[in-house]
Amino acid sequence: MNSQTIKQTNDDRLQKYIDAVVEQDPEAAHADRAQRRLVERLGRAKSDAGTGIAGRRWGWATAAVAAVLLPALLWMPGPGSALAFAEVQRYFTDFETLTTRMTTRVGGKAIVEMTIRIDERDRVRLDSGNGFSYVIDPNKSMMLQLFHDQKQALLVPLAERGPDAGGDGLDWLADIREFKGQAELLEETAVVQGQEAFGFRLEAGGLDMTLWAAESGKPLSLQMAGPAGLETRLSFEFDRPLDQEVFALAVPADYGLLGSDRSDDPLD
Amino acid sequence: MHLLSISDSSPPMTGKAATELDLDVLAIEHGRAVFRAAFRVIGDRALAEDIQQTVFVRLIEKPPRRPIENWKSYLCAMATRAAIDELRRSQRWQRLTGARLASRVSPEPQPAAALDGHHRAQSLRLALGRIPRRQAECFALRLFDGLELAEIAGLLSISPNAVSVTLNRAVNAIRDRIDVIESRAQETRS
Numbered sequence: 001m002n003s004q005t006i007k008q009t010n011d012d013r014l015q016k017y018i019d020a021v022v023e024q025d026p027e028a029a030h031a032d033r034a035q036r037r038l039v040e041r042l043g044r045a046k047s048d049a050g051t052g053i054a055g056r057r058w059g060w061a062t063a064a065v066a067a068v069l070l071p072a073l074l075w076m077p078g079p080g081s082a083l084a085f086a087e088v089q090r091y092f093t094d095f096e097t098l099t100t101r102m103t104t105r106v107g108g109k110a111i112v113e114m115t116i117r118i119d120e121r122d123r124v125r126l127d128s129g130n131g132f133s134y135v136i137d138p139n140k141s142m143m144l145q146l147f148h149d150q151k152q153a154l155l156v157p158l159a160e161r162g163p164d165a166g167g168d169g170l171d172w173l174a175d176i177r178e179f180k181g182q183a184e185l186l187e188e189t190a191v192v193q194g195q196e197a198f199g200f201r202l203e204a205g206g207l208d209m210t211l212w213a214a215e216s217g218k219p220l221s222l223q224m225a226g227p228a229g230l231e232t233r234l235s236f237e238f239d240r241p242l243d244q245e246v247f248a249l250a251v252p253a254d255y256g257l258l259g260s261d262r263s264d265d266p267l268d
Numbered sequence: 269m270h271l272l273s274i275s276d277s278s279p280p281m282t283g284k285a286a287t288e289l290d291l292d293v294l295a296i297e298h299g300r301a302v303f304r305a306a307f308r309v310i311g312d313r314a315l316a317e318d319i320q321q322t323v324f325v326r327l328i329e330k331p332p333r334r335p336i337e338n339w340k341s342y343l344c345a346m347a348t349r350a351a352i353d354e355l356r357r358s359q360r361w362q363r364l365t366g367a368r369l370a371s372r373v374s375p376e377p378q379p380a381a382a383l384d385g386h387h388r389a390q391s392l393r394l395a396l397g398r399i400p401r402r403q404a405e406c407f408a409l410r411l412f413d414g415l416e417l418a419e420i421a422g423l424l425s426i427s428p429n430a431v432s433v434t435l436n437r438a439v440n441a442i443r444d445r446i447d448v449i450e451s452r453a454q455e456t457r458s
Contacts, residue, residue, distance in 0.1 A: 014443050018411050020388035026307050026316070034303040034317045038295055041321040045328055046291075093357050 085183035085200050087217040091238060092173060096120045099237040107229050123247040137249055144249045153251040154258045186210070192220040193235065295324055298340045305344035308412040309351035311393050319350045337422070344413055345405075345423040352404045355397035395445035403438035406431055 026034075092098075097119050104112040117125040124136040135144040138158065145154040186199035190212060197212040197220050210223045224232040251257050302323055307316035323346045336342045396404050405424065409415045410431075417435075421428040 014439065014446060017388045017392040017442075017446060020385045021308050021311075021392055021412060023385065024308075024311070024389050025304055026313055030313055031300045031303055034313075034320055035295075035299045037317055038299050038303075038321055038324060039292075042291060042295060042324055042328075045325045 085185075085202070085211075088200065088211065088213045088219055091217065091219050096239045097242050099240050099242070100234050102232060102234045104230065104232045106231075117242055117246060119242055119244075119247060121247075125246045135247055135249055137247065140249065142249055144251070146252070146255065151255050152258050153255040155249065155251065183211070195220065197221070291324060291327055294327070294339055294343065298343050299324070301340055302343045302347045305408075305413055306347040306351045309348055309393065309396065309408050310355055311389060315354060316351070319347050319354065322350060323347050338419065341413075341415055341419055341423060345409060345415075345420075348408045348413065349405055352396070352401060352408065355393060355404075356401065359394065359397040391446060392442065395442040398445065399438055399441045403434050403441065406435045407438040407442065410435055 095118070097117065100116040100118075102112070102114045102116060103110050113129055115127045122138050124134070126134040126136075130148050132148060133146040135146075136158065137143070141158045143156050143158055145156070147153070183200040183202040186201060188199070190197045190199060192212045195214050197214060200211045200213070202209050202211065208225045211219060212221045212223075213219045218238060219236045221236065222234040224234075226232070299320065303316055303320040306319035306323075307313065310316055310319065323343055326346070332342070396407065399407075402424070406420060409420045409423070410417070415423075417428045417431045421431045424431065426434075
């Protein structure tokens with residue numbers, strides 16, 4: 001099969017982009033290496049099919065799709081827990097909405113409580129009690145910060161936050177999504193949100209994490225242990241209907257709008 | 269391995285046949301094409317290998333229930349779809365987690381370098397991941413892999429006319445995104 005020209009549009013410029021893709025085709029040596037690995041992989045897959053692995057609780061078929069996301073996990077040693085964790089991880093990218101309640105404690109005392117809501121358009125709403133709220137809209141490249149005590153609002157372009165700004169409360173999500181090590185399936189189960197939950201222990205982002213998931217693979221909660229007795233717990237609720245207003249970038253009527261100058265930031 | 273030749277009009281595989289015989293032949297005959305189809309969309313050799321393997325493993329688990337007229341096109345369409353899904357997931361993730369993570373995963377092409385061939389390819393993949401999935405499939409199958417409209421229609425179970433309409437929409441959407449990238453590049457240079 002060869003690439004086609006764009007007869008419909010007669011667009012030479014776009015054709016250059018298509019040609020650039022096709023001209024990047026992998027070299028024969030790379031295709032040969034892929035072919036060798038394919039043969040090896042099929043040998044293992046056929047062997048697994050013959051020994052009934054397809055019937056395992058977490059489902060080999062789903063794991064095959066997850067393999068695209070987390071290929072390294074497929075070749076990890078162990079009794080298949082890595083495959084199961086890949087299934088759990090998939091929830092964190094395929095959701096329509098995700099509502100998370102996060103509590104951080106030091107020595108058992110709660111110091112931060114937040115609610116984070118994310119919708120299918122990747123908009124994020126973070127509420128820290130009655131203190132402040134952030135609304136992040138990557139589609140509009142804007143972030144609205146609301147400081148409830150001061151009744152002030154700050155609307156800033158996302159680009160101004162810089163590449164290492166962080167602070168959007170989603171680092172844990174990135175760590176789980178990027179995790180490519182081995183998640184240890186715990187022997188004991190627990191009851192989380194009224195459901196029997198299976199635990200996975202993993203180390204990511206420099207933190208020890210325990211992720212609890214239902215038998216379906218749906219994540220229920222996450223515990224993260226940090227230094228000096230710092231502990232963060234998150235509970236997850238997937239695909240809960242959310243009011244679109246919570247993601248609006250409009251400044252509330254009774255809030256003043258601060259300039260975009262960082263020196264105006266009341267948290268400084 | 270059984271080096272038997274199978275034609276593209278061969279009868280559909282059963283699960284048993286897929287695991288014991290035909291799958292090996294299909295892999296030998298079409299493995300490289302499947303790898304290439306995935307790579308054209310995803311632009312990453314390691315991910316393309318994973319997609320290639322996933323396509324064939326899925327044949328073991330879930331053989332097609334209908335006769336396949338052209339195995340090469342069928343398998344390449346599977347790879348294209350999986351690659352588009354992966355492209356959309358990774359780009360969604362980049363948008364979700366912002367520039368910090370995006371810089372560690374797969375950076376967006378910089379406008380100043382957009383006219384370079386490598387960045388042209390990257391820009392096109394970026395645009396491909398941001399248009400509706402069906403449009404992306406039609407675009408990649410037609411313009412990367414050169415399938416005929418009728419063949420795409422059969423693979424996607426839609427009419428050739430619907431393929432044509434969807435393809436036109438895809439071309440327009442991608443051209444708009446390319447225009448934005450090029451105008452940014454122009455601004456950077458001036």
